[in-house]
Amino acid sequence: MSDTARPAAVAQWSEAMQRAGAAMLSLAKSPPTPAASRPWDPAPILQSMLGAMADWASRPQDLFKLQTQAMGEWADFWAATFRGQGAEQPIARGDRRFTDPQWAEDPAYRTLRDAYLLASRQLRQLNDQTAGEGPGKTMLNFLVESYLNAVAPSNFPLTNPEAARRTVETGGANLVAGFANLLEDAASGRGIVRRRTDPDAFKKGETIAATPGSVVFQNRLFQLIQYDPTTPDVAAEPMLYVPPLVNRYYMIDLKPKASMVRWLVEQGRTVFVISWVNPGEAQRDADVSAYVTEGVIEALGAVERATGRTGTDLFGFCLGGTLIAIALAYLAAKGEAERANSATLIGSMVDFGDMRDWSAFVHEAHLDALDEHTAKRGYIHADELQQLFSAVRANDLIWSSVVNHYLLDRPAPPSDLLYWFEDGARIPAAFLKSYNRELLYNNRLREPAAFKVVDVPIDLGAIRTPILSIALKDDHVSAWDAVYRGARLFGGDVTFLLGGSGHNAGVINPPAANKHGFWRNPDMPESADEWLAGAEKLPGSWWPTWNEWLGAHGSAERVPAREVGEGALPAIEPAPGSYALADQ
Numbered sequence: 001m002s003d004t005a006r007p008a009a010v011a012q013w014s015e016a017m018q019r020a021g022a023a024m025l026s027l028a029k030s031p032p033t034p035a036a037s038r039p040w041d042p043a044p045i046l047q048s049m050l051g052a053m054a055d056w057a058s059r060p061q062d063l064f065k066l067q068t069q070a071m072g073e074w075a076d077f078w079a080a081t082f083r084g085q086g087a088e089q090p091i092a093r094g095d096r097r098f099t100d101p102q103w104a105e106d107p108a109y110r111t112l113r114d115a116y117l118l119a120s121r122q123l124r125q126l127n128d129q130t131a132g133e134g135p136g137k138t139m140l141n142f143l144v145e146s147y148l149n150a151v152a153p154s155n156f157p158l159t160n161p162e163a164a165r166r167t168v169e170t171g172g173a174n175l176v177a178g179f180a181n182l183l184e185d186a187a188s189g190r191g192i193v194r195r196r197t198d199p200d201a202f203k204k205g206e207t208i209a210a211t212p213g214s215v216v217f218q219n220r221l222f223q224l225i226q227y228d229p230t231t232p233d234v235a236a237e238p239m240l241y242v243p244p245l246v247n248r249y250y251m252i253d254l255k256p257k258a259s260m261v262r263w264l265v266e267q268g269r270t271v272f273v274i275s276w277v278n279p280g281e282a283q284r285d286a287d288v289s290a291y292v293t294e295g296v297i298e299a300l301g302a303v304e305r306a307t308g309r310t311g312t313d314l315f316g317f318c319l320g321g322t323l324i325a326i327a328l329a330y331l332a333a334k335g336e337a338e339r340a341n342s343a344t345l346i347g348s349m350v351d352f353g354d355m356r357d358w359s360a361f362v363h364e365a366h367l368d369a370l371d372e373h374t375a376k377r378g379y380i381h382a383d384e385l386q387q388l389f390s391a392v393r394a395n396d397l398i399w400s401s402v403v404n405h406y407l408l409d410r411p412a413p414p415s416d417l418l419y420w421f422e423d424g425a426r427i428p429a430a431f432l433k434s435y436n437r438e439l440l441y442n443n444r445l446r447e448p449a450a451f452k453v454v455d456v457p458i459d460l461g462a463i464r465t466p467i468l469s470i471a472l473k474d475d476h477v478s479a480w481d482a483v484y485r486g487a488r489l490f491g492g493d494v495t496f497l498l499g500g501s502g503h504n505a506g507v508i509n510p511p512a513a514n515k516h517g518f519w520r521n522p523d524m525p526e527s528a529d530e531w532l533a534g535a536e537k538l539p540g541s542w543w544p545t546w547n548e549w550l551g552a553h554g555s556a557e558r559v560p561a562r563e564v565g566e567g568a569l570p571a572i573e574p575a576p577g578s579y580a581l582a583d584q
Helices: 008-031 040-059 060-082 109-126 137-148 159-172 173-187 260-266 288-307 319-335 356-361 366-376 381-393 394-407 418-422 429-441 480-487 528-533 543-554
Strands: 215-219 222-226 234-235 240-242 273-274 310-319 340-346 450-454 454-458 467-472 494-499 519-520 536-538 557-559
Touching: 040 366, 060 109, 137 356, 137 366, 137 394, 159 173, 159 394, 173 394, 173 454, 215 273, 215 288, 234 528, 240 319, 260 543, 273 288, 288 310, 288 319, 288 429, 288 450, 310 319, 310 429, 310 467, 319 340, 319 450, 319 480, 340 543, 356 381, 366 394, 381 394, 450 536, 467 480, 467 536, 467 543, 480 528, 494 543
Parallel strands: 240 273, 240 310, 310 340, 340 467, 467 494
Antiparallel strands: 215 222, 222 273, 234 557, 450 454, 494 519, 519 536
16 A cells, blocks of 8 residues: 555544444444244245255266266366466356456456356256256255355455455455444344445435326325326326335336336326335235225226226236236226226236246245234335345345445445335235235136136136237346236237336336337237247337327327316325335
8 A cells, every 4th residue: 555545544444443333332222133033934945955955866877977077177177277278157148246357357366257157057057957846946046046146256355356456445444344334234124235325315206206296096005196297288098007016106207317207298198106005004904906996996096087087098017017907807897998998017927827036935835934924013024025126136136235335335326226126115914915825826817717806706818908018028027928928818909019128127218218129029929939039129218119009099189288186186295195205
């Protein structure tokens, strides 16, 4: 360290030690208390591991063959390394752990990286050849990936080149400050690795979720927001957005340049949005049926009263789209299908036969443990849901934060999408039980009349409402081919689009950004692969194509812009409303 850098390092050390001391005192005063119960059961995890061990013990010849192959690969690797030729291993597309130039330029770091990648490939190969299918095998896959993510050399200060440089530059103050960050997160009682983005960078209603509008209706489950028009006339058909329960509604109303709500209003659409309540003890009995009838159907009725018009364009994301599909079947069974003019389902599943990594959690023992856990207080906490989502995307949502926050002491950058992601919400116990058991575990939506809303049988094949199903190519929550298979269950006119990017980022793709691209194919062949093979890839955002589809399935009638409160529903309070502003 140079003499000029020494005073700065001393100041960093002093600040870091003060923060660490304060964090220790805070943690000592209010240590985190262990949970009385877990929302998962450790038994299936142990069973999957023991099952893998028993399988390989019963096939020693196959295990010996893999071991021999692995020994040969390691011999080739080290021979090439010692000759100075290197033995570079392929890095997965989008793997940001090894982007620092030293991983490629420094022989020691390059060898460490490639040895890790080779070992990872071999362990995955061993796992792939382990006998068995179903949740047990999926759980084993999850355990293997979790282990490989955790032991990556990028996660440790001595084997991460950027962390090593930072430690030299600060004289180790970054590690002391990172330890203080760890203690502060532990003292918060909400778990570690919380600060993925700057929590003070945005303020709801001012810099995010700030499109002008008002709450015009509310009940125990939701508030309904109507947005102010910006055009002199609007499409006759109003729009109603149904969000998922796990996060607040405003993923579609981030900062203005990324706001889908603002963009739709500017296209001359009357936009209404459901803002779900953050449920507590009072909503513990609200199951899937309640969220369909008291939620989607009641919101639809409020839109009809506010606009004086029947025939609403519904759109929803993820679980919100699943609720819309159930609501459409409910309306069809009740002879009220005309109340929905069209429906757009974005990243939404109705056939849960293939849930990929999520199948590891759809296990009867886990569901029993979750039921017992949520029965104590009537809901599952947002932090527990965040931990589940983070575990499935550990490199992006856990280990990158470990590196940035605990090793580098790097301030969390402002991100409107991550701010929304971390603003989670609780889910009632009754909803989780009915959704997990009936839809995820038993996949009852796939079979006509196997699932009921109150006493009304749900048949997706009876839906004749025009549907636009939009999947995302790199979606880790709703795999795009699974979304496609579900779209084929609807009985009416179905159009399928495939957007680029992932579950969240692929949705928030304003035309001005000109990112990601999308695929379009007017046909609906039996398999998703056939659909993609015949699809045309187009550049930019799918939003304008969606707007064209809405126009093609509308009346083409224009009416004077609808001012909030001019209809049967007066304004209650400004958007985003008290439900969205409530704490977790």
